[in-house]
Amino acid sequence: MATAKRALKPSVASDNPIPSSSPAFGTPVHPIPPRTTVPIRPPVFRPAAAPTTVLPIVLPPATLRPLAFRTFTKKHNLTLTSSALQALATFIGRHCGSGWREEGLAEKVLEEVAKAWKKCTTQVIVEGDGDTLKSILKTLEGSMTGGRITPGSGLSRQTSFNFSGDADRQESPGLGSRPNLDTHNSFGISGLEVQEKDEDEEILKDPREWMKIIGAFDQPKLEYNVSKKHFDKSTVKPTLFPPPTRKTDLFRQRYHIVHQRILRNETFQAPTFSAARSATLNRTGSVSTSQTNSITPIANLLGRSGSTHLLLGMLTISPTGALSLSDLTGTIALDLQHAQQIPADGSYFAPGMIVLVDGSYEEDHGNPAAGSSSSLGGTGGIGGTIGGKFIGFSVGHPPCERRSITLGGDTEAEKNNISGPAFGWTDFLGVGSERATGAKMSRIATNTLSPTSAHNIVIASDLHLDVPSTLSALRTLLRTYTPDPAEVDPIYPLAIILMGNFSSRATLAGVRGAGSIEYKEHFDALASVLSEFPQLLAHTSLVFVPGDHDAWPSAFSAGASTPLPRKPVPTLFTSRIKRAVAEANREIWGTGKAKGKEGEVIWTSNPSRLTWFGVKGEMAILRDDLVGRLRRNAIRFGKPGDADDDEMPDATMQAAGHEGMDTDPDLRPVPTSHNTSTNIIPDELDPDVSIARAITRTILSQGYLSPFPLSVRPLHWDYGHAMGLYPLPSVLVLADSEAPAFVVKFCGCAVLNPGSIVESGGRGRREGRARWVEFDIGKGVGVVRVEE
Known part of the structure; x- marks a missing residue:
């Protein structure tokens, strides 16, 4: 064998250049050198790596919250609820384990979930x-191995920190380098500044497409969480037949919202050590600047006879007929014989309202039965009188709070302060939160609303269809907003709100x-009148709000106060009006209607909300005779001149009750006073102006549309949240036939009362003229219109 192998070796034969073809002999080397070939090595077999085992951990949602906030909110403009944060924390803790933070596994998972949610x-x-969210997490679970997303799974593999696309860049950013904020891709700045255009912006050019009617029964129910100091979405579906505990929750929620609103007021916040020290060392300033007010619970009055306190509670009538003050800890009898209201004759005080009372406590030692109604017996205790x-x-x-402060503050620094007390991330109406969609909606409103054109919402009330003069006044209103056919670019109102009572x-x-x-x-007669203006019907939205005399609640109330909120007028009576609007659209637009331009008719509840451009603007609409109810139940106080100087209220309550108020010039014979240190003298103001100021200050300060006991104004317990005014709306429509027509602005909220559409005689008015209110959403200005 060795000999054979040696024989196969090539050798050189110089005497015979011709190679031999016999394998038994030594074959000489070919005269041409052969090509050098690289031997092909067989592939080395490597066993597949075993999947990395992830040890699940329990990840608290609070630990994941900062990272989730940066990914979902700052980058993708999404608002994360507590239930979603809990689901993400459980998913990441189970599939990413302890490497969720050090290896950046959680950040990649959150990025993929946010992108999948937006798709x-x-x-x-x-x-x-x-x-x-459950389907997204289930799909993502099948694409993960060892806590990481498997490449080629079809999911996006971009991380939150994407630094790509700049060819002129000299160095790539590391952990310590600062990213280039000029590029839109760095740190998700495109999502933060909302630079990319939405497809809807190019299509929805009609402002009416950005308007939405939210009925009281469709408004989301939020409950204030005292321990967490934020609003939670109610997990219980509201019903018209709730258990008795919901009645208690109705008043409890009102108290919590007012209480937390007061504690955020600067006069009720304790200063820091440096602030108190600077106030003491400043000789030019007042020493009272370092003093703050504190609210004393009623139960803490026991054993403190003769001391002065500031109480916050609800005015109630005790079973004995005496006026009392109640909070969550107890009830105390009130003696308002020498009390003064703040401001003097500038608001109403009635049972059912939550008020601030400054005074002194006197314990009754000689009457052991005074606290017999207490749950603890003796002289009283928590939970009783x-x-x-x-x-x-x-x-x-209570001092009113502006809408801008509730949703983020007036200044840019306050809006960017995520640790502040505002509720900018809370979606109160289901149209998005201020911090998530406010910047985008403001940009859309700027591009959609023309600064030179009027974008009016017309409001008329007390449309008594059984009175012939009402239809004549309605024709005057519709004729006013019907442009001349010869106009090149006619302007139509965005919406016409017609409010009851319709009988x-x-x-x-x-x-x-x-x-x-x-x-x-x-209603058939109303449809005939509307059919006379097809151009107007085809370019606007008609909104109908019922009153107490309308079906069906009036069938059993006989015109008395029906429970609020109440549902729209039944479709049984409204078919002819819907047919008139459809015929007008067919006549003007034909069969091929342009999206966003045809007219519509909406039958909504009482009260209801109208929003434009999401959270850009909100209008609360209520049809109720508030002035008459306030006058019948108001508490009478002594005249301001009867009080001594020593018993005048402190500066805090005066400032809270005397904030500047702008009134329609047509309703005031004298200039509006903006002085916050002097009382309003009733004799110097027109009575109509006094009524407008009083009802405006009362409703907005209470933050509630019906601050009365349920025996005075019934409410559906589970839908009481629809009566709330927190945060304050941009516009509040109080359609009250007993109050004069007015336009007042208080704390940044414009309050409108159109009065009756048919102006009655008296006080220099001409009977029979048409009267309504129009509000320009672009300029934020309202005016009372009166036409022949």
């Missing part, structure tokens, strides 16, 4: 209770001439 839905609120009485020196409403008498209550047939005929 699946257009909602800005990420909820963990729905099926969308304590003994003695509270002598009030001054009574005032001067209670419908279906057994009153002669007010049955269902007559009620249907009245």
